[in-house]
Amino acid sequence: MQLVTEPYLTQVNRWPKTGRHILAQYDDQLIVVYQAYHPAIGNFATKHGYFGGEFSFERMSWIKTNFLWMMYRCGWGTKNGQKVVLAIWIKRLAFDEILAKAVHSSYVPELYPDKSAWQRELKQSQVRLQWDPDHHPFGAKLKRRAIQLGLCGQVLAAYARDWIANIEDISDFVQKQRQNINSDCAELITPRETVYSVFDSETQTKLRLSACTE
Numbered sequence: 001m002q003l004v005t006e007p008y009l010t011q012v013n014r015w016p017k018t019g020r021h022i023l024a025q026y027d028d029q030l031i032v033v034y035q036a037y038h039p040a041i042g043n044f045a046t047k048h049g050y051f052g053g054e055f056s057f058e059r060m061s062w063i064k065t066n067f068l069w070m071m072y073r074c075g076w077g078t079k080n081g082q083k084v085v086l087a088i089w090i091k092r093l094a095f096d097e098i099l100a101k102a103v104h105s106s107y108v109p110e111l112y113p114d115k116s117a118w119q120r121e122l123k124q125s126q127v128r129l130q131w132d133p134d135h136h137p138f139g140a141k142l143k144r145r146a147i148q149l150g151l152c153g154q155v156l157a158a159y160a161r162d163w164i165a166n167i168e169d170i171s172d173f174v175q176k177q178r179q180n181i182n183s184d185c186a187e188l189i190t191p192r193e194t195v196y197s198v199f200d201s202e203t204q205t206k207l208r209l210s211a212c213t214e
Helices: 008-012 039-048 067-074 092-101 115-124 153-161 171-178 201-207
Strands: 005-007 030-037 061-064 084-091 102-104 127-135 141-151 164-169 189-191
Touching: 005 008, 008 189, 030 039, 030 061, 030 067, 030 092, 039 084, 039 164, 061 067, 061 153, 067 127, 067 141, 067 189, 084 092, 084 171, 092 102, 092 127, 092 141, 092 153, 092 201, 102 115, 141 153, 153 164
Parallel strands: 102 127
Antiparallel strands: 005 189, 030 084, 061 141, 084 164, 127 141
């Protein structure tokens, strides 16, 4: 497996406890996002290194940078249609472009002159942004928020074909670590994640990112 991993307990103490943060595994060129699918889509993507076959370009496709948020959504790979968990390396330049195009899925008064302005921008956008509660490995909600990004239209087409550097099926790793969730999570191993910095000030403001103070 190409993901870099660390004990969960080593990481959790350095992650922010509250606020809106993009937790992710990344390097100078690439960032990892996660998705979970049924085998027909997941196996095609793993084999070919892009999305095709039964993958739908007519509906919004959501990507997540945070492993534990993905595990909450897919039930650690146990939910129907989400049993093949993929780690997808995409170009950081592309990810930054996604962030720059994102529009909040719910109205944020601080960002728009009125609700109608937000609705117009949302209708035209090909990237939907949501900040949802992050979750403990057991599933309990945390005060920290995790990002997920919904892609459609030309952005989804570019993501599925052009922006991906590598796709890895991590389902076996997920199932092994699901067995390591116990009262203290002492044996739990997760992908190493740190806060992803967004340097464009306009994008920072639009995303409503929190400052790292912890």
